[in-house]
Structures are given as C-alpha cells and as structure tokens.
Amino acid sequence: MKIKKVVLRHMKMDLLYPFTTSFGTEYDRDFILVEVINEDGQSGWAENVAMPTPYYNEETVKTNWHILEDFLIPILLNNEIHHPDELSEKFFAHIRGNHMAKASLEMAVWDLYAREQNATLASVLGGTNKTIDVGVSIGIKDTIDETLEIIEKRHEEGYKRFKLKIRPGWDVELIDKVRKVYPDIPLMADANSAYTLMDIEMLAALDDYNLMMIEQPLAYNDIIDHAELQAKLKTPICLDESIHSLEDTRKALKLGSCKIINIKVGRVGGLTEAKKIHDYCLERNVPLWCGGMLESGIGRGHNIALTTLPGFTLPGDTAGSSLYWAEDIIEPEVTVENGTIKVPSSLGFGYKVDLDKVKKYMVSSKIYN
Ligand code: OSB
Numbered sequence: 001m002k003i004k005k006v007v008l009r010h011m012k013m014d015l016l017y018p019f020t021t022s023f024g025t026e027y028d029r030d031f032i033l034v035e036v037i038n039e040d041g042q043s044g045w046a047e048n049v050a051m052p053t054p055y056y057n058e059e060t061v062k063t064n065w066h067i068l069e070d071f072l073i074p075i076l077l078n079n080e081i082h083h084p085d086e087l088s089e090k091f092f093a094h095i096r097g098n099h100m101a102k103a104s105l106e107m108a109v110w111d112l113y114a115r116e117q118n119a120t121l122a123s124v125l126g127g128t129n130k131t132i133d134v135g136v137s138i139g140i141k142d143t144i145d146e147t148l149e150i151i152e153k154r155h156e157e158g159y160k161r162f163k164l165k166i167r168p169g170w171d172v173e174l175i176d177k178v179r180k181v182y183p184d185i186p187l188m189a190d191a192n193s194a195y196t197l198m199d200i201e202m203l204a205a206l207d208d209y210n211l212m213m214i215e216q217p218l219a220y221n222d223i224i225d226h227a228e229l230q231a232k233l234k235t236p237i238c239l240d241e242s243i244h245s246l247e248d249t250r251k252a253l254k255l256g257s258c259k260i261i262n263i264k265v266g267r268v269g270g271l272t273e274a275k276k277i278h279d280y281c282l283e284r285n286v287p288l289w290c291g292g293m294l295e296s297g298i299g300r301g302h303n304i305a306l307t308t309l310p311g312f313t314l315p316g317d318t319a320g321s322s323l324y325w326a327e328d329i330i331e332p333e334v335t336v337e338n339g340t341i342k343v344p345s346s347l348g349f350g351y352k353v354d355l356d357k358v359k360k361y362m363v364s365s366k367i368y369n
C-alpha cells in the first residue's frame with residue numbers, strides 16, 4: 001500500500017439529545033475525520049473518537065491532531081506497508097500511548113486496505129456474522145420517570161440490552177425502580193469510574209438486581225481494586241476505561257479484575273490490537289462486546305464491521321444513527337430492526353461517505369502529502 005495523501009477534517013455535529021455520564025454532559029460531537037488516499041486516488045475513512053475534554057481519558061481532539069500531524073502521518077507517508085498490521089506495529093514500536101490518535105489513522109488504512117482488496121472491512125478482519133445484536137446506552141436524566149420513558153421506547157424498538165449510566169446518588173434507587181417495571185430485560189450499569197472501594201456496600205447492593213454486568217465502577221487506571229471488588233460481587237465487572245491493550249486484558253483477567261471486556265477500537269489503539277484482544281478472549285471464553293463513543297456513521301460502520309467477529313457474544317453499544325443525529329454523514333444511515341443491524345455488503349467499512357454532509361459539518365481541514 002502506498003499512501004499519497006492524508007486529509008484531517010475537524011467536524012462538529014450536534015447530538016439530538018444531550019448525553020450525561022458521571023464525568024459530564026455532551027451536547028455535540030467535536031471530532032476529527034481521517035481520510036487516507038492511495039496513488040490511484042482511492043480513499044479510506046475513519047473517525048477519531050477523542051473528545052474535546054480529557055474527561056473520559058487523557059486524550060483530546062487537540063492532542064490527537066498534534067500526534068497525528070507531527071508523528072503518525074509522517075510514519076504513514078514515509079513507509080510502504082503491505083498490510084495494516086505493519087502500521088500498527090510501527091505505531092506501537094515508536095510512540096507511547098495516544099491510542100485514539102493511532103487508532104484513527106490505522107482504521108482509515110484498514111478501510112482502504114479492504115477497498116483495495118475489493119472486500120468489506122468485516123471480511124478482511126475475519127468477521128462472519130451477517131447481523132449483529134445491539135443494545136443502547138442511556139445517559140443520566142433529571143428523573144427516574146424520564147429514564148423509564150426512554151427505556152420503554154427503546155424496548156419497543158427492540159434493543160437487546162439496556163445500559164444505564166450511574167453515579168453516586170443515581171444508582172441503587174434507579175436500578176430498583178427500573179427492575180420493578182422491567183423484571184426481565186437484559187440490564188446493566190456503567191459508572192465511568194465514579195466509585196471507590198469505600199462504596200463497596202452500595203455496589204454490593206446492586207447484586208440483588210440480576211444485572212448482566214457493572215461497567216468500570218472504579219478508577220479509570222485501576223485493575224487492582226477492581227480485583228478486590230470483583231471477589232466480593234456476584235455481578236460480573238466489565239472493564240472499559242482500564243483496558244488499553246492485549247497486555248492490559250491479560251493482566252486484568254489474570255488478576256480477576258473483571259469477567260467481561262468492552263472493546264473500543266480507539267481506546268486500544270486500532271483494529272489490529274482489537275483483533276488480538278478478541279482472539280485472546282474468544283480462546284478463553286471471556287464474553288466480549290463492542291463499546292461506543294457516540295460516533296457518527298463512519299465510526300459506527302467500523303464498530304459494526306468489528307462486531308462481526310465471532311467473539312462478540314454480547315450486544316454492543318452501536319445503536320442506530322437516529323438515536324444520535326438529525327442526519328448522519330453516511331449513506332444509508334445505520335438502522336436497527338428488532339435490536340439487530342444487518343451488516344452492509346458495500347466495500348470497506350460498509351457505508352458511503354456523504355461528502356456534502358461532511359462539508360456541512362466541517363469546521364476546518366488540512367491536507368498532508
Ligand atoms: O463509557 O461507554 C462509555 C459515551 C462516551 C464516552 C464513554 C462511554 C459512552 C457511552 C455511549 O456509553 C455509547 C454510545 O452510545 O456510543
């Protein structure tokens with residue numbers, strides 16, 4: 001593969017509904033779109049998932065632009081590679097951390113690689129599922145009644161799993177009331193690191209509600225306290241923020257810090273690393289699902305492609321475009337029927353990039369060659 005040109009676009013798209021977690025409220029997505037172009041003028045696309053603020057992790061839109069411009073894009077433009085795995089190797093050999101930046105450029109190269117092979121991204125990743133099951137992530141609301149109304153709607157739409165964001169003061173009572181109305185729905189909670197071991201009694205109280213899992217209850221950089229907590233809980237812990245690599249996965253499972261893994265391609269530094277984690281978990285029967293970062297259709301398409309791999313046994317967070325956007329920047333939009341997405345058969349990440357819409361939501365852009 002010879003990449004001749006890279007285009008970074010700074011995008012801003014308003015969310016239809018504000019999304020509140022224990023770390024803050026998002027009103028829009030302010031993000032970088034990455035396009036890589038080969039010598040035949042063929043493009044590969046990906047979405048960078050860093051947020052403008054370092055509240056979910058330490059990366060931001062600005063740090064990602066900097067790392068892409070000054071370090072990663074030069075590596076890509078100055079090296080001929082034969083497979084995206086080689087790019088991943090180069091990124092990890094030379095540059096520490098900055099996984100979301102690495103992932104975005106590597107994913108665009110994966111998309112281009114699939115297109116050069118006349119194949120879907122799903123198939124070059126080794127994915128086989130023709131449909132994927134999806135759930136929905138429901139943010140913190142003003143009232144429990146409002147949350148119940150949203151669950152009712154999403155339940156009617158067929159979503160297969162309901163994830164409620166929790167934080168101190170919005171936890172046991174919420175889960176208790178939701179369980180009373182919906183005794184049987186697949187339900188889970190995501191704390192985004194809002195608790196410590198001091199909260200163990202409250203977290204243990206959640207054991208009474210048959211939750212599928214509790215996601216990232218403790219610190220974003222912890223796997224030690226999570227192991228102590230998991231030993232005391234019936235409910236499986238799923239790690240999100242703490243998992244950045246196959247090595248983190250291996251160590252967390254060895255320590256017993258979690259029983260389930262949430263893979264976000266951005267957090268683990270790319271599709272090559274995501275696949276390694278997938279293979280490791282599949283071999284050990286560790287349940288896996290694909291997380292989300294409120295992506296536009298481009299990131300969403302990549303998530304769908306990854307989720308076609310056989311180890312993704314639990315519904316992910318890749319909900320339909322219409323839950324996030326007045327209009328998406330891909331054609332067609334991602335649609336969900338009875339809680340499933342039909343995996344698209346178009347080349348690459350599976351959807352057509354709508355260049356007019358991209359222009360409409362673009363704040364600025366820069367070309368590298
Ligand atoms: O913790 O999974 C998370 C969104 C932004 C940052 C972190 C998280 C989330 C979500 C939303 O839960 C998932 C989605 O709908 O894309």
Ligand code: MG
Pocket residue numbers: 190192215216240241291
């Ligand atoms: Mg999470």
